[in-house]
Structures are given as structure tokens and as C-alpha cells.
Amino acid sequence: MEFTDEQQQHIYNLIKETKDKWVTEELTPIQNQVKELEQYKPVDKTEQELALEAKEKELFTKEKNLILKEKGLQDFADFFVVSDLKELNKQIEKLNKILEAKKLNNSYVPDGHKPTDAYTQAKKNNDPLGMVKALFNK
Known part of the structure; x- marks a missing residue:
């Protein structure tokens, strides 16, 4: 199917009008948004800035x-x-507290040692009167 020159020109004009309409209604607002958002894009760091950050990190690690x-x-x-x-x-303070608590919990606690009461003291000293008093005071 062949079109005449007038028909081809008319089709070309319709395509051009539709394209222009699409550009003004769709494409231009999107391009404007992109330009507006590009201002918030972070700046790429230079080699010097990257080297400086690496040195700072190394210095902090050493410190x-x-x-x-x-x-x-x-x-x-x-x-x-x-x-x-x-x-x-x-964090150092927290760790030191934990380590101190562990030292206290892991220290030697003798078994078999009973606290000496008044009766035991009196018996050890051969004091029968103290032994009787200790029994009645319980």
C-alpha cells in the first residue's frame, strides 16, 4: 500500500505533534525532576580524601x-x-566490672569451715558455764 506525498506528510505531522506533546507533557517534567534531585547526589570522594580517611582509621586503631x-x-x-x-x-569499664565480678566469684572459698558460734568457743575454752549459756540463748 502506497501513500501519496500528502498522506505521508500528514502522517509525519501527526507523529511529530504526538511526539512534541509527549515531550512537553511527560519527558520535560521527568528531566526537571532528575535535575532537581541531582543536587542532592553525594559528591564522589577524591583520592586524597580516601587516603585521609584510611589514615584516620589506622590512627584510631593504633590509639x-x-x-x-x-x-x-x-x-x-x-x-x-x-x-x-x-x-x-x-566498654572498658563494663569489661573491667565483669572481670572483677568473675575474680570474686572464682576466688577460693574453703569448704568444711563452719562459723564459730558461742557454744563452740566455750567448749574450746573448757568453759561449761559459757556452754550452758550458749545453749539457752539459741
């Missing part, structure tokens, strides 16, 4: 390890995942 070594907790360095020194100090 953390030094503080833990001073406190005698360098063996626990892997368990301290913190972002600043305040958090580190709080």
Missing part, C-alpha cells in the same frame, strides 16, 4: 590498641568494635 594495652586488655582488642574513644572507655 585504641594503645589504650587497651595501658589498661592490660590488649588480649581483648578484637572484641572492642567502637567508633570513638568515649564508647571505648565505656
Whole structure:
């Protein structure tokens, strides 16, 4: 099916009008939104900024390890995942409290030692009057 030049021109004009209408109604608002949102896009970091952040992280790690070594907790360095020194100090205090509690709970507690009461004291001293008093005071 062949179209005449007039028909082809008319079809071309219809396509162009539809395209222009779509561009103004659909595409332009989307492009404007994209431009507006691009201002909030974070800026890519330069090599210097990345190197500086790596140095800061390395310095903080060294400082953390030094503080833990001073406190005698360098063996626990892997368990301290913190972002600043305040958090580190709080966690060190918590760990020290836990370790102190464990030391007290694990200390030697002798079995078989009974507290000495008045009766036992009197019997040890061969004091029959004290033994009788202790029995009646119970």
C-alpha cells in the first residue's frame, strides 16, 4: 500500500505533534525532576580524601590498641568494635566490672569451715558455764 506525498506528510505531522506533546507533557517534567534531585547526589570522594580517611582509621586503631594495652586488655582488642574513644572507655569499664565480678566469684572459698558460734568457743575454752549459756540463748 502506497501513500501519496500528502498522506505521508500528514502522517509525519501527526507523529511529530504526538511526539512534541509527549515531550512537553511527560519527558520535560521527568528531566526537571532528575535535575532537581541531582543536587542532592553525594559528591564522589577524591583520592586524597580516601587516603585521609584510611589514615584516620589506622590512627584510631593504633590509639585504641594503645589504650587497651595501658589498661592490660590488649588480649581483648578484637572484641572492642567502637567508633570513638568515649564508647571505648565505656566498654572498658563494663569489661573491667565483669572481670572483677568473675575474680570474686572464682576466688577460693574453703569448704568444711563452719562459723564459730558461742557454744563452740566455750567448749574450746573448757568453759561449761559459757556452754550452758550458749545453749539457752539459741
